[in-house]
Amino acid sequence: MAWMRRVFFACGIAAAAALPAAAQQSAAAEPSPALSLIFENDVFFNEDRDYTNGIELTYxxxxxxxxxxxVSLARALPLFADHGLVRTSYSLGQSIFTPKHTELAVPLPTERPYAGYLYATLGLIEANPDRLDQLSVQIGVVGPMALAKESQDWVHSIIDDTKPKGWHYQLHNEPAFNVTYDRSMKLIPPQSLLGLVLDVEPHFGGAVGTVYDYANAGAMVRLGFNLPDDFGPPRIEPNLPGTSYFEPNGGFSLYAFAGVDGRAVARNIFLDGNTWRDSPSVDKYWAVGDLTLGAAMTLSGVRVAFTHVFRTREYKTQDKSSQFGAVNVSFRL
Known part of the structure; x- marks a missing residue:
């Protein structure tokens, strides 16, 4: 299958680049800190529209x-357990959205508006053997200050591609704030199946703020060998939850995964437009679903993953569903 060839091609390239660092990793008695980079783009599938690029760096x-x-906050929150390993995460990221016809100087009103989002995130994570709670507080800016036009123009100049012409009509500058919560559970903990290891991880959560308001639920299945102690690779919200950290169970690990996530969406600023000013907008669907397929491998202190995301139509004049790829490389430090 074409998507599987892309999975192993992307994983192989990233792993080859990461191996020198992996060789320097040493085992530690305490779980290690981690540095994780996520790159999401629809260029993997020859598209340049809707959610077209995302990048996020997390420590x-x-x-x-x-x-x-x-730690005191994690113990006090009613949605968190009163025990478990607590970690803190710090992220910087940028997301870019464009209409389908980027060659037009004046975008069509039936297509998604141009928009950029630049943000920083403080996350609180509590892990137990069969449960993971994650709470994040995100602040940022939507609009020209997010530098999405400059980022996209720079990338298109490097790959000698035509630059989108309608960024003058992007959403206006607006401060952004969002709180997101996710709980993942090991409904079926890792167990042997036909010589491999399988686990099943349902999840639920939601977000509230000026960027997204939604409730979500779904599940992921992993099948492979020597599964690391984690809840799958991370993706940029909104998406299936994962973990930027991981704890290897020794040696080489490889697994495939498949997951679904359904969201009931009350607000999406990138479709609804600015909160306090008139701006381009489209009529969104309140129900959106993601199907994800991918693979991940770990070697010593490095995990590399590729995810193919299929997303249902998000607004009523969208002519078809969208898809994009996500590459994640995480290092244990």
Whole structure:
């Protein structure tokens, strides 16, 4: 299958680049901190429309590196367990959205508006053997200050591609704030199946703020050998939850995964337009679903993953569903 060839091609390239760092990793008694990079783009499938690019860099602490107040907060929150390993994460990211016909100087009103989002995220993570709770607080900016036009023009100049012409009509500058919560569970913990290891991880959660308001639920299945101690690779929200950190169970690990996530969406600023000013907008669907397929492998202190995301239509004048690829490389430090 074509998507599987892309999976192993992307994983192989990233792993080859990461191996020198992996060789320097040493085992530690305490879970390690991690540095994770996510790159999402529809160029993997020869498209340049809708959600067209996302990049996010995350540092996740080891449990002993937490500020005491973060641990106290995790113990006090009703959605978190009263025990488990607590970690803190710090992220920087940018997301870019464009209409289908980027060659037009004046975008069609029936297509998604141009928009950029630049953000920083503080996350609180509590892990138990059969449960993962994640709470994140995100602040950022939507609009020209997000530098989406400059980022996309720079990339298109490198690959000698035509630059989109309608960025003058992007959403206006607006401060952004969002709170997101996800819980993942090991409904079926890792167990042997036909000589491999399988686990099943349902999840639920939601988000509230000026960027997204939604409730979501879904599940992921992993099948492979020597599964690391994690809940799958991370993706940029909104998407299936995962973990930027991982704990290898020794040696080489390889697994395939498949997942679904359904969202009931009350607000999406990238479709609804600016909160306090008139701006381009489209009529969104309140129900959106993702199907994800992918593979991940770990070797010593490096995990490499590729995810193919199929997303249902998000607004009523969208002519078809969308798809994009996500590459994640995580390092244990």
């Amino acid at each position: 996740t602490t080891r449990p002993s590196q937490n500020v005491d107040a973060m």
